[in-house]
Amino acid sequence: MNELMNSGALNIAALALSLLVTLVGLIVWFFVNRASVRANEQIELLEALLDQQKRQNALLRRLCEANEPDAAAAESAEKPQPPADDFVRLVAER
Template sequence: MNDLAANSGPLVSYGVWIIILIVAFIAWFFINRASVRAGEQIELLQSLLEEQKKQNTLLRRLVDAQPGAEEKKHGEEQDKRDFIRLIPER
């Protein structure tokens, strides 16, 4: 009986190391997976940003190409300044 108890020590420590190793691999898998997904999302957001920049430049060209755009812009700026003057300060 003493021989069995004396020899079970290394066996138990190997079992603990195997369990720790399995848990570490599972944790690594989920962390790696989350990292890859975050990288993909960043790439998608960057491509969306580029598309929005292109659309903004096209819209700016369209607005600038319309006749009377400068007069309208100047009138809107004047209206904004007048509106700001109407707001009482606290």
């Protein structure tokens, strides 16, 4: 009779252990899956941001090219040279 009770207790203990392992596995899977979904969302947002930055760079490049003066006009225009001591007056003496 004692042998039957021990085998029944072992079966219940094995069942409880397997349920506990299954529960821990599901909890671990939940957090791993959640982290994976968040990482995928962040990747999508970063890719969208990269695409917008590429478009902004292209627009900026076109604006810079449109606002460039002609090469001949730039060579013919003389630029006045600022006096050399301008920066000296801006620096405070210690």
